[in-house]
Amino acid sequence: MLAAPLAPFILAVFAPFLRRQVGDSVGWVLAVLPAGLTLYFATFLGPVADGQTFVFSTEWIPSLGIALSFYLDGLSLLFALLISFIGTFIVLYAGAYLKGHVDLGRFLMFLLMFMGSMLGLVLSDNVVTLFVFWELTSITSFLLIGFSHDKARSRRAALQALVVTGGGGLALLAGLLLMAQAGGSMELSTLLSDGDVLRDHPWYMAILILVLAGAFTKSAQVPFHFWLPNAMEAPTPVSAYLHSATMVKAGVYLLARMNPGLGGTEVWQIILMTFGGLTLLAGAILALRNTDLKLMLAQTTVASLGLLVFLIGIGETYAIQAAMAYLFAHSMFKGALFMVAGSIDHGTGTREISRLSGLGRAMPFTAVAGGLAALSMSGLPPFFGFIAKEWVYKGTLDGSLPLLLTAVAITGNALMFAVAFLVGFKPFFGKPGDTPHKPHEGSLGVWIGALTLAVLSLFFGLFSGISEAFFVGPAAIAVAGQAMVVDLYLWGGFKAPVVASIITVALGALFFWQGRRLSALLARIIDSLWGPDKGYDQFMDGLVGLARWVSALLQTGRLRRYMLVTFLTLAAALVLPQLLLGRGLEIKTPPLDILVWVIGLLAFGGTLAIPFTRSRVAAIMLMGVLGLSVAFVFLLFGAPDLAFTQLMVETLSVVILALVIARLPVFGADWRGGPRAIRDGILAVAIGTAMTALLISITSAPLDLALSEFFGVRSYLEAYGRNVVNVILVDFRALDTLGEIAVVTIAGVSVLALLAFRHRTADDEEGTTS
Amino acid sequence: METTLAVLVGALFAISVYLLLSSSLIRLILGVFVLGNATHLLIFVTGRLTRESPPLIDSGLKVAEAGIANPLPQALILTAIVISFSLFAFLLVLSYRAYQSLGAIDTDEMRVAEPESRTPAMRGRDV
Amino acid sequence: MSDWSAWLVVWPVAIPLMGAALAVALWGRERTQITIGVLAVALQFIASLALLQHVWVHGPLAMAMGGWSAPFGIALAADTLGAGLTVVASAVALVILVYSVADTRADHWKAGLVPLLLALMMGVAGAFLTADIFNLYVWFEVTLISSFGLIVMGGRREQLDGAVKYAFLNLLATTILLIAIALLYGMTGTLSIADLSGKVADLPDDSPVETVALLFLVSLGMKAALFPLHFWLPAAYHTPLPTVSAIFAALLTKVGVYSLMRVFMVVFPDSAEIARDVMIWVAVATMILGALGALAEPDIRRVISYTVVSGVGVMVGGLAIGTETALLGTTFYVIHSIVISAALFMAAGMIARAGGGTRIADLAGLYKGSPFLAVAFLIAGLSLAGVPPLAGFWPKVYLVQAGLEVGAYGIVAGVLISGFLTLVLVGRTFALVFWREATEGARAIGPDGGPVLKGGLAVLVVATFVIGIYSAPVVDLSLRAAGNLLTPAAYIEAVLGLPQEAANLGASGTEARP
């Protein structure tokens, strides 16, 4: 079990290698793994249908209780099966579809990694583990969507998907961690077992919003629905996989999974129903607006995701059953239709609906698959799509505003009905159209998946008992978090849902009939509107623009500004505590010591003249004056070593300064303009004053001299030196001195390094080897 | 006595801050020099002041007399002086080399590493 | 001090010191110097590994320099944090050094690259291992002066410009640090970090502890490149040799962050309320503004520089929260950031080789010619953005968790927003540099580097991956480090509890002088 999600990762690493070894039939080799996984998961169908759940856990970060733990119940099993089963065909399909592509191996690698991520996501029990796989799906889909990276649109779509889902993911992380904290566990199975703990927690709202942000971005709910159709830039196998069964359903999975813990509240219902409903309508309308097969399918996927969220939002028994049923149905027919679209693209060189017609003869398998899948999607009996739609209406009619909810569902379904026929029938009937290539059927790998899924749509409709017992039923129970009776059937008598279905079909037929005109009309309206896709561009422009603005404001490239901000910060640091704590300062009048005062004045006067002198040399020499006066201070207060060093150092500094400054140009008085001078002056005086105050405040208290007394006692007796300062330097604190002379030496080395390249001519040549 | 020197220290800090806020490289160097001296005096003052009795153990004595100047800050200042001197020497040569290469001593005109013109080649949406 | 194992705390400092000295003494013989350099860093790594092992088994280890025990003398002391960071730093430095041997031209080696690098490593190890606050200042200066030499190595105009800003601002930072240390001494009369721990707590209410703590925050924050004191970093980090950028980004700001941790957790554990409050908000600002700055930059090296800034915000954010989980996150992030910053700058160096420059607008289509580089850059970038299961993910989890625990929502939001911005940044940069089709506008495409360069980068990228997948050891280390910081009793005991030996009575076989 633990190996299940990890195996695709491991195999992924070898995919490019295998491609090189076995060539284009690599898909058949790699498909063995998902097929095996399907079989493996299928073994759990029985036990899970019997109400068993499985937990598999191993230590990951034991000290923090983060485990690599997996949980298998009806919901996760349904997803795991869809992922591995559809994945099998996708791998085959990709191998055939991208035959001869130079990067096929790499593509399959990403695809397998994605599969692993998805499996991990739906199986995870630990919130952190869940998030890990959640983000992995974003990353791998980034790579998959950007696979045709020579196209700017692909790059944009990939980045867009990353930005939207990645951004949502971060919110989800916060939500999950908050949830873990609120519920006192990292394990979902524990957290969700008693949902009231979460629902009654003060953080409930925060958790909800954060989790929904994650789910909505991933599952392309309004207003984040725009990234999904753009992601159609990816090769069709990606669309077929990511956007039918897997990635986009991750958000739905999350909502379904969280339902026992977070669902059922009014706010949950309102938000989910509102966003889900809006997404359903928006996706369905946009689907009709488009004329590219893949885009139309993508938009219906958005709509379907909206429908699923909508249903989970309603949260009643039938609604949840409907959600699971529709999810199951959708995975099959949408997977099939995407592969059909790809097959058509592959066989004709276009996906433009207006150019496609009469392909049935040239592409018989594809046509059959498309027709069957379209029937399921349009919700006609005896396909499983019909059952799902019936259950949808059962669910909406059960909800709090049955008429409104049902109306929304009918509108959405009717639009999807039209699209289903446009995609699944229109290309195959009528007079052959004018296509770039002469239409031809692809290899087995291209159509086998579509056909299988389409046939299964029929199969599960006919044998609804199987779907009910093994797939929808256990999943719905898991979502509801409580036992329920699930009884799926094709015909339950002429009741309200059937009426709704009939309305749907009628409306759908109308839309199909007026498809062209409607599409043109919608195109005109929608394209003139501002939409979130344009908003994304504006967001990116704005973000980078903001970044540039902030950066230009702060990082001006002028040392002077950096200094100014630094000193303002320093001033704030010095003044802030004073303001906050409001302490006074008691200044004792110092004794009048003329010698100290005169030397102090000399130091002060000499230094004060530095900014005002016009002569470089005078300025340098004034530093000598400062150095000398400070040395005098050291002398006066019993620091001969300091005075000694100070004099030597100051003199040498001044000498080196003269040596260097002689080579710098004219200098002039420090003129910086009135306001600037005043500003700088005030800042300077403020810092100076604060320093003085701080120093007085500190020195007015007694100092603990224990260290110095220790040195005084030990200096001669144990370190054999009478100059205590020197003994400190070479013995008591010799490590400081060792560091200090390292500084001196390295300063010399640094200067040599500085001067070593002074004669360089090739100015901007990098110092790297060639 | 600490108070008098505290005032001097503050004054030196103020002057050095004023110098460091200049855009002239030479003045920045002068500012660093003054800052160093101000800091060394500050350390000296934090160790409290004692007039005219250096921390030397007179011959004939085995331990230091009471009331000698505090030797620890002196040792710290010595270390600090040496370090500031080394850094100062480097700064000087750096300034010279910067002038030589960049042709400016006004730091406002030193815009090679962070160029003035930031005409963005790309919009945020461009990938 | 008959215990030889105590010398373990000395070697990580002494080995690079002697190596640097020897390299300086052998001036001009760059082949020999390189051998010395690689050997010294390798030995430093081994020594610090042994030190960490010792600390892990026996708890904090200290040695009194010259036999004068703290607070009178200087003690070098290692707890899990110090030893662990020394291990990571020297390991990454070793990788960078080996990479550099293949990457850097001979005239640069001749100009003293080896002694400068070794001195830097000595300074970094010294800062990680010293238990004396003034000694910490000395190590800061050692690090600083060697970074001066390294940043100008090559003498290009850009470098000199960057170095001017770098040098003046950093000099100011260490000066403020020195002032803060002096004032602290003026209040407590002691310099030992362990001793200060108690002495600061005992200070009367009216002593200006808060101000001094803020001065430490300003100075160390500047070294760490905290907003609004971070200017020096984006001004300079993109200018030197790729390997120098790598080692700077890996180590320098971390020394600042480490010191903030040490000072605020051990010296001011219960005071410095204002500084802590301020720290939260500057951390948040740093995370977000750093990431924004990265988004604004047209040059890939500057982009990386800004991400270093952003990361500093994350680390300090954890420190500001100060709980066990938060410190765990900070420590983990420090380790992660050491690895990843080096990797990114090394990758930038290889991008410059492959694409002929580092301006993003001029780079394109590197995916085709340099798939290895593309993968490495992407993994490193995603790790930087905190994408699981890479190493950068975990510290963010812990920081968010810690922030939620104590209600520091600013930090939570900052971590998440900066993570988002970084994700956008990495995705966009990757798309532009690697994915975009090479047009006439883009520069000539060359080889991205030989096996040594690739190997060096691969080691770090694999490290960030492995740390992500199997993070338990790093978590355990970081947890222990956090625990050491929160209850520094063992550290204090190790430092202050050393026996006060008469330095030379008997040991050298001579009598005390008459």
Add this chain to the structure above:
Amino acid sequence: MNLFLANIVLALLWGAVTTSFSPSNLLFGFVLGFMSLWLVRDRFDVRNFRRPWRAFRLAGLFLLELALSAFRVARDTLSPSMPFRPAIVAMPLEVTDEVEIMLLANLISLTPGTLSLDVSTDRSTLYIHAMDVDDPDELRAEIRDGFERRIIEVME
């Protein structure tokens, strides 16, 4: 004074300043002195100077000159009217050895009122700035018969 003598003097000076004339300390001083001199060996081409006692006479003359003219300079500096008349005087040299020239120039500079500005490249002429020149020949004669002659006596 040859190198060895100089070394002995340095060793004694070492003894004096370190307050110990013990053999080991003097020997140590000698070694140090030797090392110092070794470093400047390149330029140490001083020939023997044979009459040390005459050096004392030279020193005496110098001190006398110093005292006398110090007073004059003090007076000139302080007098309100500044009654002196400066000039730059060329003075032909008799001494030729560079040590002698240096000694002469330094002594002239040290005595108040006169200042050696430069020596001509051919070592023939010393240019002196004098504070108060009445008769340049008198100044020249004074120097020639005073310092210059004494120096020749000492060094010959």
Add this chain to the structure above:
Amino acid sequence: MNSLILRTATPFLVGLMLLFSIYVLLRGHNEPGGGFIGGLIGASAFAIYAIAEGLASARRALVVPPITVAGTGLLLAALSGVISIFFGDAFLTGQWWFPDFAPDLKYLSSVVLFDVGVYLVVVGTIASIAFALEERE
């Protein structure tokens, strides 16, 4: 600098200064002075030598490149700290030797060796900076 007077005076001055610098170095343990100050004086001596005699002579007088002197000094200082490992002491523990034959030679210790290292570092570094700056001409 092209001056007869200076050039002639230099050997005397420089010799004295070097001697004085060593005096200051060795006396430092008991009186004001020490390796650093001594080193500064020594470096000043070399600076004057270089000014008077030119760079080439100054380099010749030092025999090895000045930065090598600094490196050697640093190594010496570090080794003076490491040798205490052979006596079972901590890093940088002072080791003293008072030989019977020269009882007042107070200079035989690791501590003085350390200070000599400091001296060499300072002389070497400052000379190397000054020489490098002069190299231009």
Add this chain to the structure above:
Amino acid sequence: MADFGSDFLQFSVYIAYTAIMISLGLTVFRLLRGPTLADRVVALDMLALLGIAFIGIFSIATEEYAFLDVAIALALVGFLATVAFSRYVYRGALEERRDPSKPDEGDDS
């Protein structure tokens, strides 16, 4: 006599301090005033000499002869500073002669 001697010495010390301080002020004034570069160098040289005198007086006043070495060192490095600055002036002059058209490097007249 001994008492008078030490009193007199005390008195001399005060007078000497005063004289040195006044002279210091005058010297700094000259240093600032110039007008020629050479004037400033003279002032600097003078500063070192005054420093030596100050240390001497201080040594006498405190009977602390440890400071004496400081004075000697000051004599040495004061010389170094003067030589260096003279060289600076000298080089400037030679430069000027070689290329009179080159604008004077400033303000430093």
Add this chain to the structure above:
Amino acid sequence: MIDLVAGVLLLIGASFSLIAGIGLIRLPDVYLRMHAATKAGTLGAGLVLVALALHGQQLEVTARAVTGVLFLLFTAPVAAHLLGRAGYLSGAPLWSKTRFDDLMDKYDADGRKLGGTPEEALTKPPADRDA
């Protein structure tokens, strides 16, 4: 007694230092100011050191003080020469009352070589060539 002598020397030394300072302000050209500094200043500092040598009354102190004085006497004139020459070359003006200037035009064009002055070219009294 020694105190008395030391005191007197101290006073004289200090006076010379003061006079040097006054000279530095009052005297009209740089060469004259150099007279004040080099001579009066050196004398002042030297005398203080001699006073110290007497006052110290220990061989070691005296030896060091004397060494100091010797240093001073040795370095001051060399420095004065270098500075005077540099000042002259850089065109520091002579006081208007300077009577004559034998150095005038003796330096070659680039200032590196200094010509001598033959006996017959010496300025003779009474000075007829005023600068």
